[in-house]
């Protein structure tokens with residue numbers, strides 16, 4: 643697949659087939675994504691990959707976070723149970739969840755550099771995945787900002803920033819593309835010939 647074709651045709655995937663992506667493919671994707679640019683060669687990305695029975699404690703931690711944040715409040719007990727069950731089933735049906743996290747640098751500039759590098763890593767990952775017919779959803783769900791969630795999964799929230807959870811698997815359905823804004827509305831060129 644050409645680079646432009648991969649960039650244009652990649653879609654965020656919301657529905658996955660149940661089968662796992664082969665371990666060798668996953669290793670290849672996580673490994674080659676590391677060619678992302680990163681300042682000072684810090685390679686700030688870290689990954690926790692939850693799959694098969696490893697999803698159990700992760701899904702439980704997500705549900706506890708949703709409860710803490712009041713997602714199920716205002717509903718009767720029956721409805722709450724159904725909502726929780728719906729989220730649990732939804733998460734269980736996704737073959738892989740990759741939590742991407744980085745150390746928080748106290749220096750704001752370095753923190754931003756590291757965050758940018760991790761995002762470059764994620765984009766590399768999802769483009770490479772697409773080339774292998776593997777779908778990804780880049781998520782920034784509310785539990786990533788819940789310090790207790792980080793504690794629950796064994797990461798000190800004072801030390802680590804949880805950047806994203808990538809949902810990963812073979813696509814069951816590929817959404818239609820969302821149109822992009824013509825770039826002339828966003829690109830302003832200054833070459834000395836612009837009218838004042």
Ligand SMILES: Cc1cc2nc3c(=O)[nH]c(=O)nc-3n(C[C@H](O)[C@H](O)[C@H](O)COP(=O)(O)O)c2cc1C
Nearest residue numbers: 652653654655656779780781782783817818819820
């Ligand atoms: C930083 C970031 C966070 C995102 N978080 C979510 C999310 O939490 N849930 C979701 O459904 N999509 C999320 N997305 C995916 C976007 O919704 C998606 O990229 C956008 O709708 C364009 O669709 P496409 O990727 O198929 O072109 C996120 C994307 C980025 C870059």
